[in-house]
Amino acid sequence: MLLRGLFNQSKEIQFFSFSNVLSYISLGAILVSIILFFTLGLNYGIDFRGGTMFMVSSSEKIKVSDVRNTLSGSNLGDVSISQATNPLETLSAGTLTSTDNIFMIKVEKTEGQNIETKVKALLLNKVPDIKFLQIESVGSKVSSELVRNGMLAVLFAVISVLVYIWLRFEWQFALGAVFALIHDVILTIGVFSILRYEFNLSIIAALLTIIGYSLNDTVVVFDRVRENLRNFKSLPLLKVLNMSINNTLSRTIMTSVTTLLALFALYFLGGDVIRGFTFAMIWGILVGTYSSIFVAAKILLILDVKRNWDEKESKAGTQF
Amino acid sequence: MPQLSFFRIFFIVIVCFSSLLFASPNFFYSTVDRKLDNPTQPSSWPDFLPSTLVKLGLDLRGGVYMLLEVKTDDVIREKFDFLWTDVRSSLVQKRKELGSIRRIDTSGDQLKIEIGNSENIDFAIKEIEKFNSSTELFSSKWSGSVQRDLLKISSLENIITITFSDEQKRTLEKQVIEQSVEIIRRRVDETGTREPTIQRQGRKRVLVQVPGLGSSEELIALLGKTAKLTFNEVVSIDSSSNFPAKLDEIVVGSEQNNDLFYLLKKRPVVSGENLTNAQPSFDENGLPAVSFNFNPSAALKFGNYTKDNIGSPFAIVLDNEVISAPTIRSHIPGGSGIITGNFSVDESNRLAILLRSGALPAEIEVLELRTIGPELGRDSINAGKLAALVGGLLVLTFMWLSYGLFGIFANVALMLNIILVMALLSILGATLTLPGIAGIVLTIGMAVDANVLVFERIKEEIKKNSSIYNSINIGYEKALSSIVDANVTTMIAAIILFFFGSGPIKGFSVTLGLGIITSVFTALLITRLFIDLYILFYRPKVLRV
Secondary structure (H helix, E strand, C coil), X not given: CCCCCCCCCCCCCCHHHXXXXXXXXXXXXXXXXXXXXXXXXXXXXXXXXXXXXXXXXXXXXXXHHHHHHHHHCCCCCCEEEEECCCCCCCCCCCCCCCCCEEEEEEECCCCHHHHHHHHHHHHHXXXXXCEEEEEEEECHHHHHHHXXXXXXXXXXXXXXXXXXXXXXXXXXHHHHHHHHHHHHHHHHHHHHHHHCCEECXXXXXXXXXXXXXHHHHHHHHXXXXXXXXXXXXXXXXXXXXXXXXXXXXXXXXXXXXXXXHHHHHHHHHCCHHHHHHHHHHHHHHHHHHHHHHHHHHHHHHHHCCCCCCCXXXXXXXXXX | CCCCXXXXXXXXXXXXXXXXXXXXXXXXHHHHHHHHHXXXXXXXXXXXXXXXXXXXXXXXXXXXXXXXXXXXXXXXXXXXXXXXXXXXXXXXXXXXXXXXXXXXXXXXXXXXXXXXXXXXXXXXXXXXXXXXXXCHHHCCHHHCCCXXXXXXEEEECCEEEEEECHHHHHHHHHHHHHHHHHHHHHHHHHCCCCCCEEEEECCCEEEEEEECCCCCHHHHHHHCCCCXXXXXXXXXXXXXXXXXXXXXXXXXXXXXXXXXXXXXXXXXXXXXXXXXXXXXXXXXXXXXXXXXXXXXXXXXXXXXXXXHCCCXXXXXXXXXXXXXXXXXXXXXXXXXXXXXXXXXXXXXXXXXXXXXXXXXXXXXXXXXXXXXXXXXXXXHHHHHHHHHHHHHHHHHXXXXXXXXXXXXXXXXHHHHHHHHHHHHHHHHCCEECHHXXXXXXXXXXXXXXXXXXXXXXXXXXXXXXXXXXXXXXXXXXXXHHHHHHHHHHHHHHHHHHHHHCCCHHHHHXXXXXXXXXXXXXXXXXXHHHHHHHHHHHHCCCCCCC
């Protein structure tokens, strides 16, 4: 077969020979992300900011400045308009045609029906053949709850993972895994901050899935580390770690590639509504794969692991 | 050599067959959907096959999603206002003993009364305690049974504080919400849409989902109004609101004229809850109106009132606005009447619906409103299908190119995996959303992981020159620990998403979680079965993974 043996490299890659540089890069990236988060901030969707969003389509070209002028004079608060990349360009089966221009219009106010009727009337006046594909309105009460729930969910996920890994391995492994997760989450937030992609509920879902996936990767490496620590008792930890990463490398690459293949299909064909979500996932898979090797294992190396796995007193480290 | 127990094969075949059976309607969605719509019509979908479809979320089929909050505090405040009127008139008669009587702090969830002579406070409390079983306090339609000891009465110096017990408050809240859900359901049903969902959420909230509705305007017009209708005696009419209102009187504006105000008796003659019917109709001038009927007791009250007040106006009040104030021209004995106002035909239709369905016990606030047009939903389905198909094909090809025959084993398992997920979604009645489709596509990518873990281990064992069967056995054994750990951690994320997520996100967590379970099942049992069968029947000399 074509790809067979592609990953059957016989030479061991020395992952830790360049890990110091990468550690600094990682730390730097985390720092930059945190700074970006506090300075530039995130482009919150109405889920988290509150407000009303109109997704509209029209066969005519809508002049963004025109619409902005019409709306901003109407006491609606902040108005923002952006053209969506047409989700249907690649699609012939859709009911919307590729000649339709799709726009997202966001206004700050919510007050239910009044805003909706008002904006609809204003837009119909300006663009007679406008179609309203989707209208979402989230009040400030709900949006603040959604923010709180989102943060709680991510926090909960990290804590449960910490506990699970601690039970199954040792505390050094748990710290390594959790630090890798935090690394992934912060970097994802950083990328969203730079690229100004909308940060909404589905991105929280993506973050949690990234946590799950990244951990998946880390755990597979750790599992092998634990096994090799048992088998090669006198080998230095660095060598054991490096061997374990090499052992699992082809699996890491295989799974990342299959997942990425599916995600790229979603990204290009799955439509605009979930494009942000798939972008977050693709980024997360890349960062997650990187972090399970260069962050999680590196931390394990720094913290040092106890080597007496066979002794009975240890309750942790149950192996199936 | 591998052992093939009858039980193992039987179990796998049963699971695969039944999941295929339950998933099958979804592959002929429109045919089955038509059959479900018209069960009497002949259909090409056979009767003996299951016809449970995966429920599509609003983001896929289009519709309106609405999160409402019922302002239960208002009801409690109203109760105390009511109580204060009664308590005051009772205490006023004992003014000699009590001195001045004053309500302080009108914040709402309590009634604080200050009296002049603090030494007689016990006397006042005794008077108030008479209200402790007041039927009046909970007498309206939604009250349920009247309970004793509704009020917690405490005093400090010359101030008496009356509150509801926490339990009482909860009961009250519960009743208000339940009644609201009922009224909302009646009103939504009037729109004639298919399968609306109306459910209570949390303590004070109601979630309304109406699939197939293209715009929320009609729905909001129906739900946004409390529709509290009362018929009140008019004391006087003026162009400014500066009336010297007495305690049992209230100033209400006009619905049509901003410069017209009415001074009305607070206690209505009759109210909307006594209506038995309301229909859109036309008045004698051919203008849209709403005709109504009272129940017998209200008809009697209304009849007596009109007999005694011929020539004076009375007000028809809807949600604290006077919609009209006709003059009583004659005795109206039959308990039926007509409401005129400046209605359009649509408005009179809507008012009739509102009056028929009854008044909401409290005002509701729209917290969240999402309208998805049907075009967008259809396109999302098409886009999701296409992405799943292309993503699936890419993964299948990649697996085949990487692992050859074993890749094909994994691929068959992967396809069964998708069918299993669809079957489980149908059986559980879970809702498929766009993020849910993303979850399935993601599952396609991640599902092969367990197989990959095993195959890589087998490869390693082959390199160590183990025998063929040993390599496979040890490969599975050693990979198990990683498979469990890796999937438990993803499962944790899915479970947390399920509990914290709302709407579409919940749909994602469901498909992700189901995908994890089925992918482990298919990798450990189905792929293994294929491999064992292959070894058993082909007896390969070398294993090429």
